[in-house]
Amino acid sequence: MTMHASHRPAGLAKRRTGPRPVLRRLIQAMILGGVFLLPYLHVFATLRSQGQRDVLLETPHWRILSGMLHPFGDPEALARGVQGIPGWTITIGPWSLSDPLLLFDWHAWSLPLLASLLIPVGLTLLVGRYFCGWICPTGFLSEVIWSLRRGLIARGIRLPEWRIGSRWRFLLLALGGAYAALSGISIFPWLYPPAVLGREVFAAIAWSQAGIGLVFMLGLGLSELLVAPRLWCQSLCPGGALYALLSKFRLLRIHREAQACIACARCVQACAFAQDPLRDQVGMDCTACGACVQACPTQALAWSLPTRKEPA
Amino acid sequence: MQRRDFLIGASTTGILASLLALLGTRPAEARLRLRPPGARDEPDFLVRCIRCNRCAQVCPNDCIKFAPLLEGLAQAGTPYIVPREQACMLCMRCTQICPTGALQPIADVPEEILAKTAMGTAVIDTHLCYSYTDRTCGLCYEACPLQDVAITLDTWEKPTIHPDRCVGCGLCERICYQMPQAVRIIPRP
Numbered sequence: 001m002t003m004h005a006s007h008r009p010a011g012l013a014k015r016r017t018g019p020r021p022v023l024r025r026l027i028q029a030m031i032l033g034g035v036f037l038l039p040y041l042h043v044f045a046t047l048r049s050q051g052q053r054d055v056l057l058e059t060p061h062w063r064i065l066s067g068m069l070h071p072f073g074d075p076e077a078l079a080r081g082v083q084g085i086p087g088w089t090i091t092i093g094p095w096s097l098s099d100p101l102l103l104f105d106w107h108a109w110s111l112p113l114l115a116s117l118l119i120p121v122g123l124t125l126l127v128g129r130y131f132c133g134w135i136c137p138t139g140f141l142s143e144v145i146w147s148l149r150r151g152l153i154a155r156g157i158r159l160p161e162w163r164i165g166s167r168w169r170f171l172l173l174a175l176g177g178a179y180a181a182l183s184g185i186s187i188f189p190w191l192y193p194p195a196v197l198g199r200e201v202f203a204a205i206a207w208s209q210a211g212i213g214l215v216f217m218l219g220l221g222l223s224e225l226l227v228a229p230r231l232w233c234q235s236l237c238p239g240g241a242l243y244a245l246l247s248k249f250r251l252l253r254i255h256r257e258a259q260a261c262i263a264c265a266r267c268v269q270a271c272a273f274a275q276d277p278l279r280d281q282v283g284m285d286c287t288a289c290g291a292c293v294q295a296c297p298t299q300a301l302a303w304s305l306p307t308r309k310e311p312a
Numbered sequence: 313m314q315r316r317d318f319l320i321g322a323s324t325t326g327i328l329a330s331l332l333a334l335l336g337t338r339p340a341e342a343r344l345r346l347r348p349p350g351a352r353d354e355p356d357f358l359v360r361c362i363r364c365n366r367c368a369q370v371c372p373n374d375c376i377k378f379a380p381l382l383e384g385l386a387q388a389g390t391p392y393i394v395p396r397e398q399a400c401m402l403c404m405r406c407t408q409i410c411p412t413g414a415l416q417p418i419a420d421v422p423e424e425i426l427a428k429t430a431m432g433t434a435v436i437d438t439h440l441c442y443s444y445t446d447r448t449c450g451l452c453y454e455a456c457p458l459q460d461v462a463i464t465l466d467t468w469e470k471p472t473i474h475p476d477r478c479v480g481c482g483l484c485e486r487i488c489y490q491m492p493q494a495v496r497i498i499p500r501p
Contacts, residue, residue: 049372164321184359
């Protein structure tokens, strides 16, 4: 830090630059872990209520799992307290959270459902498309695949790189939304990766069932690894598209302090969504991941409230 | 945007959209499914269910299953029960957790369960039932959570179902010793 401090013009106060990347990784890992933990909790609660708890307790992987869960209390109480699909719609104790895509399902509108949209929509209006960068379990997997891909390329393996632009997702959002609104049947539970992943992982672990969704997820993962980096998040995700539209109105944005900027362009390289903090062009696709803020050697980038007219 | 990228994007989006359209227009299966307790009438139920999986996760008896995607979007992911494999214990937790009222809440007290639950009705096949074919059994009576209300026993343990009071939980079908089962739940249409 002292080495970098020399880049900063004298007289500029040290600014708060934002949350540390470790925090983001921790939250993402917790939510992906939750996707895999929920079915185990369900199996445990089921066997206990059927009086067969001992059957499960004798299996070694349950011993490891219950050891890990021990600080959080009784697994059965945990299973009773958490229901739903992480990243799609979930109830945690008294709190309920749902994806804004469920708004199109207007036949199903109810007070609890609409109330569960308040926090996700509110947070998006505050900090933008945070969901994609912080919460989405498949977004996390996609980031892992992306770094695997860069590792392959760094080892000299040549891979094609298709980029199909960022407009198709709005078409999918419009088609899916119109279909849900007209027919009352939503396609998003089968098209939106966090919903698909949660459903399939639960069925696979709790009921030993494999569905078509697993094929979809596998195909998507392979194509992101081999031919089209970040294909879904950048180009096809209807959920991400809706979050992006909402995030046009966001309050907190990345701002660049021109005096401190040394135009090294590390922020541009760090961004997974082709945003350009160097030219003050951070738009609706910013997932608030903070990669650019962390990459900046002179702390010229920071989150702040809008001070002047910004490109949306 | 280059022409090649446009073609890839258009074909990917087209394939996804047409696959889903194909599933969407697939007619819902004619077979009636036994829905969890508190379910609204079928057309209303299908559009209200948001496929959130909560009902199955909260079920202590693990009896709720989900229709697969290949049956068309209208049915896919909706909860149902196959009582012969695992029946409902009438704990009513699924009705209380449903966030959209596709399953309407029912309190876990006998009077309310009896008054509000209408999943289906048990029907006995007297040609198969042990007690009606010169043996005695009475297992269905023992399994019924509404003993002497929804089901009564005559001489030689011959069971009689009272359709107006049977809620259709399926515990009788689950326990029936005959193979195939001599008592089946006919789902509420």
